[in-house]
Amino acid sequence: MILLVVMASVLIAGVTIYQYREQSKDYHQVRLERKEGQIKQSISYTLQETTYPVTTENLALIFKDEIYRIADVQNVNFNIYDLKGNLIKSSKPRFRNDSISLHLGSEIINMLSNTVDKRYVLDDTAAGDKYQASYTYITDDKFKPIGILNLPYFQDNSFNDMELKEFLLRLSVVYLFMLLIAIILAYFISKYITRSLQTISDKITQTDLTKRNEKILIENPGHEIGKLINSYNDMIDELEISAAKLARNEREQAWREMAKQVAHEIKNPLTPMRLSVQSFERKFNPEDPEVQTKVTEYSRTLIQQIDTMSSIASAFSNFAEMPAQQNENLNVVKIVKLALDIFNEKYIHFIADEEEIIAKLDRT
Numbered sequence: 001m002i003l004l005v006v007m008a009s010v011l012i013a014g015v016t017i018y019q020y021r022e023q024s025k026d027y028h029q030v031r032l033e034r035k036e037g038q039i040k041q042s043i044s045y046t047l048q049e050t051t052y053p054v055t056t057e058n059l060a061l062i063f064k065d066e067i068y069r070i071a072d073v074q075n076v077n078f079n080i081y082d083l084k085g086n087l088i089k090s091s092k093p094r095f096r097n098d099s100i101s102l103h104l105g106s107e108i109i110n111m112l113s114n115t116v117d118k119r120y121v122l123d124d125t126a127a128g129d130k131y132q133a134s135y136t137y138i139t140d141d142k143f144k145p146i147g148i149l150n151l152p153y154f155q156d157n158s159f160n161d162m163e164l165k166e167f168l169l170r171l172s173v174v175y176l177f178m179l180l181i182a183i184i185l186a187y188f189i190s191k192y193i194t195r196s197l198q199t200i201s202d203k204i205t206q207t208d209l210t211k212r213n214e215k216i217l218i219e220n221p222g223h224e225i226g227k228l229i230n231s232y233n234d235m236i237d238e239l240e241i242s243a244a245k246l247a248r249n250e251r252e253q254a255w256r257e258m259a260k261q262v263a264h265e266i267k268n269p270l271t272p273m274r275l276s277v278q279s280f281e282r283k284f285n286p287e288d289p290e291v292q293t294k295v296t297e298y299s300r301t302l303i304q305q306i307d308t309m310s311s312i313a314s315a316f317s318n319f320a321e322m323p324a325q326q327n328e329n330l331n332v333v334k335i336v337k338l339a340l341d342i343f344n345e346k347y348i349h350f351i352a353d354e355e356e357i358i359a360k361l362d363r364t
Contacts, residue, residue: 001189005182009175013168020164024155028132032121032153035076036134039151042070043138054140056082059147063089080138081148085109088147104148108135112148130155196225200232213239258316265312269305275342276301282344301338304363327360335361 046066052058059080063070071077071091079090085104112120112135120135131154138147196218203216215233218225280298285291333352340350 001182001186002179005175005179009171009179012175013171016167016171017164020160020167024160027160028153028155032132032134032151035074035153036136036149036151038074039070039076039078040136040138040149042074043149046070047138047140054146056146059138060088067091077152079150079152081150083109083145083147085148104135104150109148112137118145193225196229200225200228203232207236207239262312262316266309269308272339272342273302273305276305279342279344297338297341301341325362327362329358330361330363332357332359332361335363 043063046062047054050058050062052062054062059082063080067078067080067089068091077091080088081104082088085106085108087102108120108122112118118137122133122135124131124133131152134149134151134153136149137145138149140146199218200216203214207213213236215236216229218229276298280294283294288294333354333356336350336352340348
């Protein structure tokens with residue numbers, strides 16, 4: 001908005017300056033033509049009233065005094081040249097070297113003779129001032145050229161320049177006022193827009209998959225901001241649905257993992273219990289003097305495995321983790337021998353360099 005106001009002010013100022021210059025140019029052109037026409041009428045009247053023969057040679061005599069009277073009446077100075085470009089008479093008693101030439105150049109004479117309307121205007125400068133010099137033929141009553149009329153016309157643009165400065169000054173004041181209004185409007189509009197955007201930005205930053213997210217509620221939002229808010233609220237709804245599905249899938253996956261773990265933990269004690277029963281069945285001898293000791297060890301082994309299964313079942317029923325590890329000081333050699341009692345394969349050998357190796361282990 002501010003940029004448009006500044007661009008408009010610059011463009012209007014440029015168009016105004018251009019228009020003033022064009023108007024000034026047209027004004028001086030019309031004024032020069034009018035002055036030239038008035039002087040030519042006065043010259044024609046003088047040629048009709050003179051008693052001298054109307055020839056080039058008599059122009060100096062004809063306009064000896066009349067040239068000053070015409071210049072005074074028309075309030076403009078002019079010069080009369082012969083057809084070869086030599087100065088015959090000038091309304092100024094003293095010649096200005098920059099504006100009045102004693103002899104016209106061949107270029108001016110050729111341009112004048114080659115123009116359709118037999119009129120040539122030259123733009124030039126004299127003493128630093130711009131002026132226009134018009135050249136046209138002076139003819140007799142039979143329209144035969146007998147001389148060249150030269151009318152120097154100095155362009156006085158001081159009045160137009162003053163008016164232009166005043167207009168630009170007024171225009172600057174008006175556009176300065178408009179610029180201030182544009183700045184104020186732009187400020188409040190941007191604050192209104194950014195306030196809604198800031199609210200949306202804060203909500204997006206606070207969005208979290210692990211909790212319930214609040215929707216954005218703004219009264220009377222703009223059309224574009226309303227679309228953005230609706231899109232965010234729709235995304236929140238979809239996010240909640242996706243989070244519920246994800247939580248359900250995670251619970252199902254957790255149950256699967258827990259079932260696998262429980263099955264694995266139950267199989268661990270079942271296998272040695274089965275092997276212990278098979279080994280006891282093969283090795284049991286009622287007449288063995290150590291039968292009571294072996295039954296005791298066999299019972300102890302089964303009880304340990306049963307306790308393990310019981311702890312697993314308790315943990316599962318309480319929806320707790322698998323049994324926490326309970327470390328205690330155990331004799332590794334003894335534990336290994338107990339485990340090997342259920343195996344009777346000949347290729348299994350256990351050799352310990354020491355009778356007792358203590359380590360912290362979980363018995364189950």
